[in-house]
Amino acid sequence: MKGFNILLVFLFTGFTAFGQNNTVNIDAKSSFGASFTEIDVVSMDKMLEKYEKLKVKDSVSVKFKGKVLEVCQAKGCWMTLQLNDGNEAMVRFKDYGFFMPKDISGKEVVVNGLAFVEEMSVDDQKHFAKDGGATQEEIARIKEPKRTFGFEASGVLLKN
Template identity: 55%
Template structure:
């Protein structure tokens, strides 16, 4: 009985895998894909499902101070902390930026990555930043004493606490 069942199964496999002798005139085009390599910082993340900076800007517009969402975003770096790489500002492609800090100061980014593309994973939120903190960031960014003195009002900012970052290797 087992031999008959095995024979029937094998015949089924051969019949199912039989190649048809039909010929068709279909054009075959070769698609080349470029593999992207990343340097990883913080928790290990994957590049899949990252939303564009433009899409993320729309999410931020709908948020209020204190709101937060878990997100993964791809964007270009505008600025990096020149003291030690402890924050970066990403371009949202609508004239706005998002301030990215790293969860528990667990990792830092290279200071020379302005203009490069990154994927950040973590918590997006809207924050009101105090004058003192804004001045601290301006100092980290290498702004002059005159520029720092002009900061006199708190600012509503788009913020992101990243637990993992992928930096596109060039």
């Protein structure tokens, strides 16, 4: 009888495992962080205009759409988004509450949060370059602080 019970446990486990649906339905969008609607989303052109009007330490609450240029390869804790005219925005995630997949470069996202302008130190630039997979030569070329466009995202929609 003991052998029969063990057989039943194995059969039950086996049927349960085979009964699982291993396919993932990919929605048109994947959401990370706090949810939000896509109402009043700003284009890359309009976002660049907003950034150019901001002073260091000013911020504005906004949603904007952009193309992912780079994602932190250490754990997905930041990403850069393309703006027009060769500019980019460094996106970090509110309270490190969520991370992005590391393989989304080239995909379109909508971010919701606070846009700001900051003066990024040499050390921070080198840190982000290293996380992004830059070579030692590229990191060594970073020698002075630079004015950057930052964004603290409370939520991100990844378009598929």
